[in-house]
Amino acid sequence: MQLFYHPNSSETSKEIFFDKEESRHIGKVLRKKEGDILDITNGKGVFFKAELTMVSPKKCIATITETTKQQPLPYHLHLAVAPTKSNDRFETFLEKATEIGITEITPIICEHSERKTIKPERFEKILQSAMKQSLKAYLPKLNTAVSSKDFIKQKHSENLLCIAHCEETDKKSFKGMIQNKQSVLVLIGPEGDFSSEEIELAKNNNFIPVTLGDTRLRTETAAIVATHSVSFINQY
Template structure:
């Protein structure tokens, strides 16, 4: 099944046109022609069946045949992850988390962060590509980068499960992540940079109600830790 993304498509649309980039991909790369049928999602949970009525590589247009609302994930997972020094590692995390199942992502700038600037436009394209590749109807929300303190200060009281995964030595009250996760429970998980969270950040998170958790015996890279956390939440909801 071929899946395409159009954020503006709605139930009232009878036909739509793709931009030049998508049109070229449909006609020149995939070699699709008039009469061919594929699916489109708006990233908000709807699959639309569409038939090509004009296979123009500069302005491909389709008519909408039907639509089907997809059920959302039984949980909301918000991953708050520090950008990695090597940008391609963070992009890998974005791709894999989308494939596994995440609803919201926030890049957080910490005391030990070596990368403090991100490219949201590129990140959005990676999320869109991963959504299409994995045949999902929901596009994860990508928030603007924010400092750790501002993120903690901005969070209001809620009934979600809040965790912070860190590697600080001498901490004895960390619980295995799998022991605190609950099915069908909205969850937020903080993942720090290569240099880990600072002691002050860990204490700040604990005061704000974040549970210190461990992701296993090994010390994991930032992007690996984020994927382990993402998979753990998805696994408990299977």
């Protein structure tokens, strides 16, 4: 099954109009023809089956023949992660977290961050590709990058607020704190870890210091482990 992404479609849509880039991909690359059936999602929980009624390099049109809804994740997982020095490593996190199951992502710029800027357009494409590859109907929300201190001081709606850091202080087991159908927010720091000031600020704003295991993990690995931990608890 090959899944296409069309964010402007809704349950009341009758037809889907593809832009020039996607039309070229459908007609020239995939060699689809009129009468072929496409599987499509809007990234908001809905799958469509649609029959191609027009195929050209500049415009493809499909008529929706079937609409189904996918159940959302039984939990809400929001990860606030410091972008890594290597874009590839952060993109690996985005890809794997989407495949496993994540709701929301916020890049945070920390005191020890080696990368201060991101490419949101590139990150969005990674998320879309991972969603389609894993046959999901929900696209994770990518928030605007923000400083860690500003983010920590924001009002958060999640039930469980955690900060995963490497300092040798008292920390709880993250896996031991997760409950089924819970709303969770986890802060994951940069290669140089959070600063002591950031950790104290988080603690003063109701974030619980946690450990993700016995070994020190890279930023993207820690984020993937946190994602899998929440997913696993909600499956078993």
